[in-house]
Amino acid sequence: MKTLSISLKDVGVKFDLGAAADGHTLKGFLAGLKSRAPRPSNVIEALKSVSLEVKAGERVGLIGHNGAGKSTLLKVMAGIYPPTAGVAKTVGHVCPLFEFATGFEYNRSGWENIRIRAMLLGMRPDEIDAKLAEIADFSELGKFLDYPVRTYSTGMFVRLAFAVSTSVNPEILLLDEVMGAGDLSFTEKANVRMREFMDQGKILVFSSHSLDLLTEYCNRTVWMDHGRVMEDGPTNAVVKAYKNHALGRSAMLPAA
């Protein structure tokens, strides 16, 4: 039997915004070939030599300011972003819960989108058939499921995506609360389901701004700042250090 694990060694991720801006066009590319001068670089280092080992049974929290690299780190763990430096290896079936607002077929019905999303999360058609009614029921979308999802409001998208994503059996659960689940505090029901779901994951990595949630769920927490790991250890200690740091910064502000 395979042992579930996530292992990152000196992982770096660079986003080349320059390439995304004018490298896309043939004109920009040809101009780049002709002139030997290096293109003005517009590179953002989202992660800088991050090393982490997560073993089966661990529940790891991620904290840090917006733009600290939490979401990027989760996407590297999921295998969505191949690191531009270092090595990342994840063993186990990953269930990512990242964005609830993208990845829909807008002209198709809610039912159809449930099916597609469930398939992309690795469910087999017979599993989907078995869970379809339950997913629909949880989403509370009722007759709206017959309508194309382009008619949905943001909240309805979240309900649909959340209902599908939390119906899979996760081995490794990667959860970006900052991106998606933040909108989920909407109902008590969603909270209960989230908790049940998180309990199932054999590995959980969870980014959140809610220090209470982290203390409750995670025995270990990683504090990220500017793409680096600031601290990695027991949740209580790391949360305390993070709070002190945040307090220190805000205390310094008036003086500056």
Add this chain to the structure above:
Amino acid sequence: MTVYRKLVRDNIAALRNWRVWWHLGMADVRNRFAKSAVGPMWILLNLAMWVGGMGLIYGTLFNQPLTTYLPFLTIGFVCWGFLSQTIIDGGNAFVFAEGYIKQFIYPKQIYVLRVIVNASVPFAIGVAIFFAVFAWMGQPFGVGMLWVLPGLLMLLLASYLHATIMAYASARFRDLPHGMTALLQVLMFVTPVFFTVGTLKARGLDFVYKYNPLYYLIEIIRHPLTKLEAAPTEVYVASGIYLAILALLAVFVSMRLDRRIVYLL
């Protein structure tokens, strides 16, 4: 070489998850005809208009007997449609799947296979229509038509490679699908779809098909179906060489870009 191994693994994993791309591709077909009163019958109407119109004009222009020219035109046009649709849609395979690629961990190749499924439906309907036209024109059927099977396999493989190259390269160069659309419109008239090889030869225009790989890919389907025998050996050899070149190019492009795709979208 690890990139190469990952690609092999991804391609196999994508093929094994056939349910996903089959479903996505078929849903694309349904979606295309959603809310249309005529629905997928448009594939038939479109073909009938083209073949009817072009058949009468070109058949008269080139003094072709309609009994052989109409089936020839139908199957050629159907093959051309499949080739060009997979090339153009292939270019958008990754770009349109951005929302999926950035949040699910399936091998990206399923979005290429989705394009092939999507194009296969009109192709299959088109082949059925060819048989109808063939029978209507009183042409004889025969066992030799089975030679179409190796041809089909080669055509499918070529389209998968075309779409793969286009999917990767277009994520990097967004102009590519537009350029290919324009290029294919011209190519349609310089590939023997409307003209028979005999017509071209008689006017000293052999080069139009001789150096045109798409001609050979059409001929491996068209020849067995219209002449009830295997296509000439050189047609298979040329198709094989073209497939080998495409495969090399596909491996090169995807090895260069596979790790960068998600950052380019």
